[in-house]
Amino acid sequence: METQTWIQISADSDFSYHNIPFGVFSTACNKEDARPATRVGDFIIDLREAERQGLLNGELFSKLSHKVFQGKTLNSFMELTRPHWQEVRRTIQSLLHVGSALDTNKELQSKVVIPYTDKIILHLPAQIGDYTDFYSSYTHAYNVGVMFRGKDNAIQPNWLHIPIGYHGRASTVVVSGTDIHRPRGQAKPPTAEKPIFTECKRLDYELEVAAFVGGPANKMGEPVKVDSAEDRVFGFVLMNDWSARDHQAWEYVPLGPFNGKNFGTTISPWIVTLDALEMFRVDLEPQNPEPLPYLKEKRHTSWDINLEVYLHADGNTKADILTKSNYKYMYWNIAQQLTHHSVGGCILNAGDLLASGTISGPQKHEFGSMLELSWQGTEKIALSEGKERTFIQDNDQIIMKGFAEKNGIRVGFGECAGKVLPALPENKYY
Known part of the structure; x- marks a missing residue:
């Protein structure tokens, strides 16, 4: 028997009786x-x-x-x-x-x-203490590897054994609707003899789902076990991890992402709980090779959450859909990410944010970044009204949406949106 509610909720609302986000x-x-x-x-x-x-x-x-x-x-x-x-x-x-x-x-x-x-x-729903970004979608890791190392070396030897991640910058995590300035920084164009200080020429989005950590903090030195790790997940938000690809390419060797990833990270405002998503849980393919014992779960799962990315080009009357992906396209899931994060004894506090990394599916329309969709800028992405893109231009808006739907029940996240403003004048820097 369907529950009778006094409040009117449309059937296509992200915020159904079954959701109750915070x-x-x-x-x-x-x-x-x-x-x-x-x-x-x-x-x-x-x-x-x-x-x-x-x-x-x-x-x-x-x-x-x-x-x-x-x-x-x-x-x-x-x-x-x-x-x-x-x-x-x-x-x-x-x-x-x-x-x-x-x-x-x-x-x-x-x-x-x-x-x-x-x-x-x-x-922002919480005071974010620490922010970590993972790299846990196989297709995304493979695509990026092919671009930069070729098919024979696309997946690094450690990737299938360990959830790869890096520590991001919590101070520039912002709520949906916050404008983002195009960053300036160092880059080294392929034809240049030395690096230059320049505005980002290859600004990109990354489609991600991020988990807010909850619960009493583990003690320093004490890890979180994988089969109880979900009890430390308060819930999920959508995330756009804005990326300055040209700056990132120059700076990431040997320690990984830095300024190319820390100038802005947008999240959706409503945290959707695991309990609201339970009916959308799905089994993932067995991992090969088998994870080490501390990462091996009784049941390896994720959630069937539809993910969409729209680009509203500057001057256009409507937004164009660029990506249709799904959170089930994860190799390492949130339980494994959180467990590995704590394995050395790292304290995880309520309000910490753990992001999935770019979520790309096997088909091109499921790629979760413009780096992949334009294949490192070599292929034009056709938009409506005669426009095209390889990367994000000034005054473009990126809008992400996510929802799970089954048996007439819908649980959604709302929007994760941000507009790109021009870079600050160069005289602001020196």
Whole structure:
């Protein structure tokens, strides 16, 4: 029997009754008053006010000695355990049922439920302590390897044994809707004798899904075991890891990505929980060679999440779809990434962000970056209205979307969007 809810939710909404994502919002009349919330259809439920009104007092939640939704981020809530997150999600769902307190008490409803309009401002959902980006899609790793090393050496010997990653820059992770300036930096064109200081000529997107770490931190020196690693995953967001390919190509030897990857990273504002995505879990192909024991799971899985990337070219009336991929195109999954991250004893704190790396499928339209779609700039990408691209131009907007759908149930992420502004004048630098 279908659950009867008093709130109207369209069938194609990303924010269905089955979702209940977590985020942070404020309103245009009081931009600084950021507070935790969830979104249902075209409404926001103010979790700070719901907590004040005693609406969230489940068995576990009522035993807490402190409030968790009174701050400007979700970190206090994220520091709890997965059973706490599950209980709050179920409690919110119960408040949507016909006959609930929010249904029958209109005064209470007016305090807690807010229409989602253009007056709503969305913020980063958490204070991000550390940010790590992985490199876990086989097709992406293979494509990039072919471009730079040839088919015979496309996959490095360690890639099939270890989740490769690098430490990114948390200070420039921004919420969807934030403009990104084209970066300047060092590059060495193929025909140049020495490097030059220049604006990025090969600006790219990377389609990723990122996990927010939650739960009590592990102690320094104590790793997280792979079969319990998902209990440390608070939920997922979409991510665009903006990339300055020409700067990256010059600087990455011998220590890997640096300024070519740290000038801006955009995430979607609503964190979708693993519990909301459970029905979309899928088995992945067996890994070959078999992972070392600390990375070998009882069941190797990911989630069937459709991922799309649109480019709204400067001056065009509509956006063009560039990529249609899926989160199931992962070789190393989030449990293995998180476990490997901690294997040496690294502390993982609530609010840390772990990104998947570019997610590319086997077909060309599933490639998760323009580097792949244009094959390192050698092939033009046709757009509508007579335009074409190899990489992102000034005033282009990149829009990412993600959703899972099965048996009439839809769970989505909303948008992860950002517009590219021209580089700052050179006289700003020296």
